[in-house]
Amino acid sequence: MRVRTIPLAVVCSVALALAGALLAGGVQADPRQDQPAGVQDQGGNRLTQDDIARMLPSTDMGANAARNADPHLAPVNDNPATPFDSASIPTNPLAPDAQAIGAKTCVACHALENMQASHSLHVASFRAGAANTGPQAACESCHGPGSEHAKQPTKPGSIIAFTQGSATTPEIQQTVCLGCHAGGARQHWLGSVHQERGLSCTDCHNPMARLSPEGVLAKPSINEVCATCHKDIMVKFNRRSHMPLPEGQISCVDCHNPHGTITKPLLKTDTVNETCYTCHAEKRGPFLFEHAPVRESCLNCHDPHGSNQQTLLVAPLPMLCQQCHTMTRHPNDLQVPTNLGNGPTPDERLMGRACLTCHANIHGSNNPAGARFHK
Ligand code: HEC
Ligand code: HEC
Ligand code: HEC
Ligand code: HEC
Ligand code: HEC
Ligand code: HEC
Ligand code: HEC
Numbered sequence: 100m101r102v103r104t105i106p107l108a109v110v111c112s113v114a115l116a117l118a119g120a121l122l123a124g125g126v127q128a129d130p131r132q133d134q135p136a137g138v139q140d141q142g143g144n145r146l147t148q149d150d151i152a153r154m155l156p157s158t159d160m161g162a163n164a165a166r167n168a169d170p171h172l173a174p175v176n177d178n179p180a181t182p183f184d185s186a187s188i189p190t191n192p193l194a195p196d197a198q199a200i201g202a203k204t205c206v207a208c209h210a211l212e213n214m215q216a217s218h219s220l221h222v223a224s225f226r227a228g229a230a231n232t233g234p235q236a237a238c239e240s241c242h243g244p245g246s247e248h249a250k251q252p253t254k255p256g257s258i259i260a261f262t263q264g265s266a267t268t269p270e271i272q273q274t275v276c277l278g279c280h281a282g283g284a285r286q287h288w289l290g291s292v293h294q295e296r297g298l299s300c301t302d303c304h305n306p307m308a309r310l311s312p313e314g315v316l317a318k319p320s321i322n323e324v325c326a327t328c329h330k331d332i333m334v335k336f337n338r339r340s341h342m343p344l345p346e347g348q349i350s351c352v353d354c355h356n357p358h359g360t361i362t363k364p365l366l367k368t369d370t371v372n373e374t375c376y377t378c379h380a381e382k383r384g385p386f387l388f389e390h391a392p393v394r395e396s397c398l399n400c401h402d403p404h405g406s407n408q409q410t411l412l413v414a415p416l417p418m419l420c421q422q423c424h425t426m427t428r429h430p431n432d433l434q435v436p437t438n439l440g441n442g443p444t445p446d447e448r449l450m451g452r453a454c455l456t457c458h459a460n461i462h463g464s465n466n467p468a469g470a471r472f473h474k
């Protein structure tokens with residue numbers, strides 16, 4: 100494979116670099132661009148290219164290795180991780196006969212994109228780690244083989260493109276990224292709501308530039324990425340009571356996995372309550388006296404994205420409790436004029452902390468005082 104592609108790549112890149120330089124108005128390829136910067140030229144006891152290739156992580160971010168190390172989980176051996184140094188060139192179904200031509204040729208016409216991308220994780224690492232495929236991997240491991248495109252740059256589909264409205268379908272796009280990133284957090288991407296609604300990896304990720312400190316995101320932060328489409332959810336976090344997401348202490352992916360999960364709606368855990376317990380562990384119990392709706396779902400009383408009631412409650416007290424508790428030991432006579440705060444016999448259940456004045460431990464109690472959650 101290697102023997103056949105390299106001479107072809109050399110021939111193509113010489114011919115096409117010239118053509119490219121002409122087309123791009125004389126933009127010259129930097130002869131150093133194709134070398135792993137500062138790697139091959141170094142002598143002495145500095146790092147060799149092999150050293151760097153070995154240091155580069157596997158493409159599933161270690162997720163499968165971590166899972167296999169856990170004795171409680173079934174081992175996975177699907178989708179072995181692809182290291183940077185064996186990046187393969189994906190096929191482009193819209194240009195099935197195209198051949199790889201090498202990054203130098205792309206750069207001859209795309210100097211600007213190259214300048215941005217050279218600081219990015221992928222391009223920098225492919226340049227350093229391209230032991231198996233040669234440095235053409237720097238661009239073509241994502242964009243596919245470029246010979247057809249270099250001949251006819253404006254022909255739609257001649258190259259794998261990731262921008263909205265390009266001839267490349269989201270299916271082709273995701274196949275490229277999943278070629279290295281299947282498994283791990285993306286185990287359930289296929290069939291997930293985002294995949295089925297036609298999102299591509301690159302709706303949230305932009306590997307061509309360094310816009311976010313981590314995650315190769317298309318916006319500076321995770322929350323901004325989600326807010327490009329889920330504005331309604333994002334604005335709920337502006338309500339009076341909200342978890343500290345706008346303050347930057349938590350993000351949407353603390354609870355959701357945007358790549359797909361087995362739980363609706365994209366929750367990272369099996370149930371809503373498990374999600375909440377990851378941070379509010381004290382609510383897990385076990386309690387001697389449990390409050391049934393708490394065990395069932397925290398969402399019986401709380402809205403995770405924000406509320407204008409206190410403590411994320413879905414309804415004001417005491418009405419919240421009265422949705423389920425009426426006509427019992429406390430008759431359902433709260434809202435009559437005599438019981439209101441300015442009436443002749445104000446009811447305690449409407450004052451102070453309403454029902455919570457007396458039923459303080461509403462999430463469950465371990466106190467022998469009993470099942471009424473007074474203590
Ligand atoms: C001969 C010059 C030339 C070469 C060589 C070249 N390109 Fe292009 N490329 C262009 C031009 C011109 C366009 C704009 C086409 C258009 O707007 O329709 C383009 C567009 C693109 C696009 C966007 C396509 C789309 O549909 O939105 C991508 C991605 C791309 N090139 C990647 C590459 C890669 C990767 C290589 C190397 C394998 C490469 N190009 C080599 C000239 C070139
Ligand atoms: C990790 C995969 C990856 C690698 C490696 C990569 N690209 Fe891209 N490229 C993308 C994605 C994704 C986009 C779409 C970005 C966006 O949404 O704006 C893109 C967009 C482009 C575009 C079109 C820009 C536009 O505004 O439409 C060009 C041209 C391009 N890349 C050239 C290159 C060149 C040249 C290289 C090598 C130096 C390269 N790419 C390496 C993934 C990659
Ligand atoms: C040829 C293999 C390969 C391809 C194709 C590829 N990547 Fe990667 N990607 C990697 C490797 C290797 C890493 C580095 C892992 C690390 O740093 O932990 C990585 C890292 C990432 C990261 C994590 C960055 C971080 O800061 O943690 C994201 C996100 C990512 N890639 C998205 C994409 C997207 C989107 C595409 C498709 C446009 C893509 N990748 C295509 C190999 C690849
Ligand atoms: C709806 C938005 C969205 C889509 C679509 C999406 N991602 Fe991500 N991805 C994210 C966010 C946000 C993070 C950061 C998660 C974190 O830091 O925990 C991330 C993290 C990653 C990472 C690095 C951390 C990890 O989970 O191992 C990789 C690799 C990655 N995505 C690849 C992909 C690929 C491949 C696709 C397409 C199949 C894709 N993503 C589609 C939003 C998205
Ligand atoms: C490019 C647009 C886009 C982006 C960006 C995006 N989403 Fe979505 N999301 C959608 C669409 C479309 C749906 C489906 C809505 C529907 O069917 O009602 C959806 C649905 C969801 C759902 C509901 C799933 C269900 O089963 O009902 C959750 C949760 C979600 N997205 C979380 C996120 C998170 C977290 C992020 C950021 C990491 C994000 N989304 C980024 C478009 C997007
Ligand atoms: C504290 C955990 C948590 C955080 C943080 C969180 N969510 Fe959710 N989200 C949930 C839970 C739980 C549900 C289920 C709600 C339901 O079933 O009524 C949900 C439901 C959703 C839904 C689908 C149902 C709906 O209400 O429309 C979308 C879309 C969504 N979240 C997007 C987001 C986005 C975007 C962010 C970040 C701005 C975010 N979530 C942050 C826990 C969270
Ligand atoms: C990633 C961690 C995290 C997860 C997951 C999480 N929370 Fe929180 N929650 C917080 C933090 C941080 C605060 C603020 C604590 C403080 O200010 O002392 C908070 C505060 C709250 C508050 C009090 C809000 C107020 O206005 O005083 C409620 C109620 C709450 N969370 C409910 C939930 C529910 C319900 C879930 C599950 C859907 C959940 N939390 C999941 C981190 C989390």
Ligand code: HEC
Nearest residue numbers: 372375376379382392393396397399400401410455461462
């Ligand atoms: C029956 C209604 C109800 C259910 C169900 C419920 N809560 Fe609450 N929660 C409340 C009320 C009422 C308050 C206000 C308590 C106060 O002001 O003392 C509250 C306050 C909180 C607070 C902030 C104050 C504190 O105690 O730390 C957190 C965090 C919280 N709930 C988490 C959860 C979690 C996690 C679940 C699911 C396991 C849950 N809640 C289920 C009614 C409920």
Ligand code: HEC
Nearest residue numbers: 390391392399419420422423424454455458461470471472
């Ligand atoms: C979604 C319905 C629901 C909501 C909302 C709710 N509860 Fe409950 N509550 C129940 C159920 C169901 C039981 C268990 C009844 C049983 O065991 O007979 C219960 C039990 C109780 C008990 C113990 C009753 C007993 O006989 O041992 C008290 C006290 C209580 N709730 C107070 C409250 C208060 C105060 C609120 C408001 C903060 C509230 N509940 C909100 C459904 C609810």
Ligand code: HEC
Nearest residue numbers: 417420421424427428429447448453454455456457458471
């Ligand atoms: C002034 C203190 C006080 C306030 C305020 C209060 N309760 Fe009670 N509640 C009690 C006491 C004391 C009992 C136990 C009576 C017993 O064990 O015989 C009780 C019992 C209960 C019970 C279990 C017995 C039954 O009737 O089935 C429920 C449910 C209950 N309260 C709900 C509420 C709700 C809902 C509110 C707010 C609308 C509320 N309580 C406000 C003191 C209070």
